[in-house]
Amino acid sequence: MRMFNGKTERSLQFLFRLSAAALSCAVSPIVSAQIDSAETLLSPNLGTIVEQQEIEALDLIASAESPLPVGSGSAFQGREIYANQCAACHGADGKGGAANQPLVGGNIQSADRPLRTVGSFWPHATTLFDFVRRAMPANAPKSLSDTEVYQVVAYVLYMNGLIDQYKIIDADSLAGIKMPNSDGFIDMSAQ
Amino acid sequence: MTIDKLETAEESVAGNGLLSRRLLLGLGISGTAAALSPNLLAAEASRFNIPSWSKQPGPGPSAYGQPSPFVADIQRDPGRANPLYPGGGASRTPLHALRGTLTPNGLHFERHHAGVPAIDPAEHKLIINGLVDRALAFSYDDLLRYPMVSRIQFLECSGNSGALFGATPPQGTAQSINGLVSCAEWTGIPLSVLLNEAGIDPTARWLSCVGADAASMGRSIPLDKALDDVLVALFQNGEPLRPEQGFPLRLFVPGWEGNVSVKWLTQLKLAREPSQFRDETSKYTDTLADRKSLQFSFPMGVKSIITSPSGKMQLQPGLYQIEGLAWSGAGRIAKVEVSADGGASWAPAHIDAQSGDKSLARFRVPWRYSGAPAQLISRATDSEGKLQPTRDALLAEVGSLAFYHFNAQQCWAVDNKGEVSNAYV
Numbered sequence: 001m002r003m004f005n006g007k008t009e010r011s012l013q014f015l016f017r018l019s020a021a022a023l024s025c026a027v028s029p030i031v032s033a034q035i036d037s038a039e040t041l042l043s044p045n046l047g048t049i050v051e052q053q054e055i056e057a058l059d060l061i062a063s064a065e066s067p068l069p070v071g072s073g074s075a076f077q078g079r080e081i082y083a084n085q086c087a088a089c090h091g092a093d094g095k096g097g098a099a100n101q102p103l104v105g106g107n108i109q110s111a112d113r114p115l116r117t118v119g120s121f122w123p124h125a126t127t128l129f130d131f132v133r134r135a136m137p138a139n140a141p142k143s144l145s146d147t148e149v150y151q152v153v154a155y156v157l158y159m160n161g162l163i164d165q166y167k168i169i170d171a172d173s174l175a176g177i178k179m180p181n182s183d184g185f186i187d188m189s190a191q
Numbered sequence: 192m193t194i195d196k197l198e199t200a201e202e203s204v205a206g207n208g209l210l211s212r213r214l215l216l217g218l219g220i221s222g223t224a225a226a227l228s229p230n231l232l233a234a235e236a237s238r239f240n241i242p243s244w245s246k247q248p249g250p251g252p253s254a255y256g257q258p259s260p261f262v263a264d265i266q267r268d269p270g271r272a273n274p275l276y277p278g279g280g281a282s283r284t285p286l287h288a289l290r291g292t293l294t295p296n297g298l299h300f301e302r303h304h305a306g307v308p309a310i311d312p313a314e315h316k317l318i319i320n321g322l323v324d325r326a327l328a329f330s331y332d333d334l335l336r337y338p339m340v341s342r343i344q345f346l347e348c349s350g351n352s353g354a355l356f357g358a359t360p361p362q363g364t365a366q367s368i369n370g371l372v373s374c375a376e377w378t379g380i381p382l383s384v385l386l387n388e389a390g391i392d393p394t395a396r397w398l399s400c401v402g403a404d405a406a407s408m409g410r411s412i413p414l415d416k417a418l419d420d421v422l423v424a425l426f427q428n429g430e431p432l433r434p435e436q437g438f439p440l441r442l443f444v445p446g447w448e449g450n451v452s453v454k455w456l457t458q459l460k461l462a463r464e465p466s467q468f469r470d471e472t473s474k475y476t477d478t479l480a481d482r483k484s485l486q487f488s489f490p491m492g493v494k495s496i497i498t499s500p501s502g503k504m505q506l507q508p509g510l511y512q513i514e515g516l517a518w519s520g521a522g523r524i525a526k527v528e529v530s531a532d533g534g535a536s537w538a539p540a541h542i543d544a545q546s547g548d549k550s551l552a553r554f555r556v557p558w559r560y561s562g563a564p565a566q567l568i569s570r571a572t573d574s575e576g577k578l579q580p581t582r583d584a585l586l587a588e589v590g591s592l593a594f595y596h597f598n599a600q601q602c603w604a605v606d607n608k609g610e611v612s613n614a615y616v
Contacts, residue, residue, distance in 0.1 A: 043388050044337050047319070047327030055318050055326065058458065060407055061399055063466040066321075089275055098275050108482050113592055116473065121484075124467045131469035134407035135305065138276040141405045181484075185476065189413050189487035 062130040064175060072170035073151030075158030079165075081148055082155045085137045094159045099138065104159045108181050119160030123185055125177040128153050150174075201557075205538035207531035207565050209513075210557040212541035265289070267298055268366060278306020278405065281348070283370025286498045286516065292544045292551040293343070294373035296428050301435045302348050302371065304470075305406035308455055312439040315403065317385075317423070321460035324390025331439045334425060337380045342422065342445065344549045345518045347372040347491045349448035349475055349595040355582065356597055360613045365501035368613060369601070372518070374551040377443045379424035382417050386459070395461040399468075400442050403457035410451045411465035412444060412489070420445050423456065446520030446549040447489040448595070450475055480590035491520035492598035493579050495527050495554070495571035506609035508562040513540075517552045519573035524552040526572040531558055533566035533602065533616045534581070540569070565605045566616055582615060 052059075062068045083092070091097030094104035106115030114120065118128060133149045135141050144152065154169040162177060163169070202211035258265065267282035281302040284294055294300075301307075312331035320326040351371035354361040361368060386398075391414070398417045402408040412421070424443040425432060432438040437454030444451045450470060465471065471486065478484045495517035500506055513531070517524045524546040528537040538556050546552030554569070570579045580588070585599040604614035 043384060045388050046333040046336055047329045047385070047388060048333075049325045050318065050320075050328045052320065052326060055320060055328070058316075058318060059320065059460070061401070061409065061458075061460055061466050063399075063462075063464070065462050065464050066399075066460070066466065098273070100273075108478070114478065114482065116478070118473075121473060123472055127467050127469055127472055130409075130466070131473075134409065135405070135469075138279075138305065141305065141407070184482065185472075185484050185486040187487050188485050189489060 060130070060134045062133065063126055064124070068126065068129055068171035068174065069146045070171075071146040071150050072168050072173075073147055073149075073154050074168055075151075075154040075163065075165040078148075078151035078153070078155030078158075081144070081152045085140075085144070086152065089138060094156065103156050108184060117160070118156055119162060119180065121181050121184070122179055123182045125153075125157065125162075125174050125179055128156060129174060132156075201559065204556075205530065205532075206536040207563070208559040208561055209529060209531045209536075209538040210510075210559060212539065212556055262288075265298070267301070268370070269301075276305070278303055281350075281371060283366050284373045285366045286370055286372075286496070287365040287501050287504070289498075290514075290553070292374050292516070292553050293428060294375055296375070296430065296433050296436070299346075299373040299375060299427070299433070299436055300348065300371045302350075302449065303404065303406075303435070304408055305404050307435045308404045309434065310403060310439060310455060315439050315457065317440065317457060317459070319385060319389040319459045319461075321399070321462050322392035322395035323386075323461055324392070327385075327389045329385070331425075334380060334423065334440065337384065339378050339380055339425070340422070341376050341378040341426075342443075343374065343376045343547055344443070344445045345372060345374040345491075345551050346443075346449045346452060347494075347518070347520075349450065349488075349491065352494075352496075352597040352601070353594045355599065355601060355613075356586075356591060356593055358591070360615050362502065362613055364503050365496060365498045368502065369496045371449070372516070372551075374518075375427050376429065377422060377424040378426035378429070379422035379440070379443065382421040382423055382442070382459075383419075385423060386417065386461070389461075391461060394463055397462050397465045399458075399460040399462060399466040400451070400453040400456060401458040401460075402437070402441075402453045402455040404455050408450075408453055408455075408470065409466060409468040410453055410471055411462075411468065411487075412447075412451055413487075414461065416444065416447070416489075444489075446491060446522075448475065448491060451489060475595060477589060477593040477595050480592065485589075488596060489520075491518070492596060493517075493519035493521065493524075493571050493573040493575075493577045494598040495524075495569040495579055496601055497529075497567055497569050497603055500567065500605065500611050501603055502611055502613050504611045506560050506605060506611065508560050508609070511558050511560055513556045513558045513567055513569075515540075515554055515569050517546070517554055517569070517571035518550065519571065519575075519577070520549060521577060522548055522574035523550075524554075524571055525574050525576070527552070527554040528570050528572075529554070529556040529558075530568045530570075531565045534568055534600075537570070560605060560609070562607060562609070564607050566614060567603045567605065568600050568616065570600045 089099035096102040106120035265288040269282040284300045317329040348371035422443040441454040476484045497515040499514045527540040540554035540556045544553040582599040
């Protein structure tokens with residue numbers, strides 16, 4: 001708990017102003033406008049300033065803009081991790097299994113309902129690193145080291161025929177892989 | 192008040208038994224045919240004795256109230272989990288058994304990708320980083336000391352009613368087909384307040400939002416929306432969020448597909464571009480007939496569903512209220528119409544509960560089921576003038592490969608035996 005100090009006193013003033021504004025127009029759309037004007041008067045500012053290094057371990061976002069970690073791996077190195085940690089749910093060949101979530105196969109142009117997988121559908125290879133590091137294996141998420149994630153990501157790409165088994169996958173080479181369906185999306189938020 | 196008086200008030204307003212919505216208005220009851228049936232009343236008459244519970248004191252006050260055991264069957268349907276990953280899956284709100292517009296906290300629908308984390312709020316942090324002047328960390332206690340606003344708004348999973356894209360009508364209840372929608376009073380801090388405290392870099396356009404569950408669920412939303420009406424919600428219908436709704440805190444993104452209202456919120460990262468998370472590329476995207484896929488299709492379209500009579504119910508000829516819920520991600524519900532003859536004729540429905548911005552509206556039309564087959568459909572129009580599409584129109588627009596954002600009109604068919612089933616018209 002924080003001690004009461006000068007800053008808190010001003011915060012309470014803000015508390016008062018904002019609740020008065022919110023009360024006077026319960027469900028009206030101008031609530032947010034009034035919040036904004038109150039906010040420019042004074043904001044509680046109760047957060048603690050942190051340095052990026054302090055939160056690095058928590059920040060798992062891996063994208064074109066949020067750098068992937070140091071490390072690398074090949075499919076050849078990832079084969080065993082896949083067999084031990086992934087195959088039970090996704091099938092030995094990645095084509096499905098107990099999780100009913102295939103990672104391999106499909107063709108977006110197929111006449112009947114296309115199977116959407118990493119190979120046939122995903123627009124960005126970096127998403128594979130991001131997702132496996134944050135969420136897989138589903139029964140023990142975040143149990144793999146960054147190196148192991150690179151290795152098993154390489155193996156999933158290899159099973160999809162997108163790289164050969166000795167290709168070294170790291171931050172740069174992963175971002176450089178053009179996925180087959182990378183042009184297949186329409187950003188509706190821009191419409 | 193007698194049954195006769197009610198019956199003389201009936202006034203037909205559209206085909207196949209739809210009656211004036213003035214019927215029963217203001218009488219303070221919303222009876223079903225069963226409750227009003229003269230036979231039943233006669234049978235009750237002999238039982239007008241003092242009941243046993245009026246003769247002995249009941250248990251005293253309790254620490255946390257529970258529903259009556261007589262309605263203990265009003266439950267979500269969590270289904271059967273895959274033992275390999277028991278945390279995945281969804282449970283649906285029993286829409287057919289509820290009235291009003293607020294969903295009780297224990298019945299709010301759930302969709303988890305890696306189960307419900309047991310978060311100690313004293314250990315939980317909300318971090319804001321990326322394109323900001325200063326990265327900030329907030330504890331739960333910090334956030335509790337902020338001024339908060341409350342909004343009554345719906346939350347709908349974009350996969351709700353997705354089975355209705357299928358070639359043959361799925362059979363089930365209003366709950367099993369449409370139950371991934373709920374509505375609550377959400378109380379929290381306008382996200383704009385926290386983001387502004389971190390200082391927004393002028394080049395930031397998107398906000399990546401991450402949860403503290405085992406899936407570390409991530410979604411990106413445009414910064415414009417984040418600064419508009421999004422809340423960091425801490426309370427749900429007046430009490431701290433339920434664990435399955437994100438305790439201790441969640442994002443609440445009004446009117447948009449439920450998955451972006453990230454639960455167990457622990458990180459907000461400002462960036463120029465979306466993060467292209469798995470759940471905004473591989474999932475929550477709809478593939479069109481030309482094999483292009485719609486991404487970041489956030490708003491939930493105008494929609495209504497009939498909650499009663501609905502699938503698996505059994506009717507007797509007589510008077511019913513056709514009841515349902517309507518909502519729109521674009522604003523308020525302006526109008527709901529109901530048809531009992533498969534869309535040939537329509538009657539305006541009475542809106543029983545006021546429709547607020549992006550909240551559920553409850554509508555009703557009295558209807559006399561004659562015993563002849565009927566096809567019950569509702570269609571809503573929102574405050575933007577947008578009319579809920581027919582299924583054919585929706586399929587013509589997005590094709591049959593789509594799975595998310597099904598908002599078309601749905602039909603409950605009543606056959607001549609009074610059985611209600613889901614049908615395509």
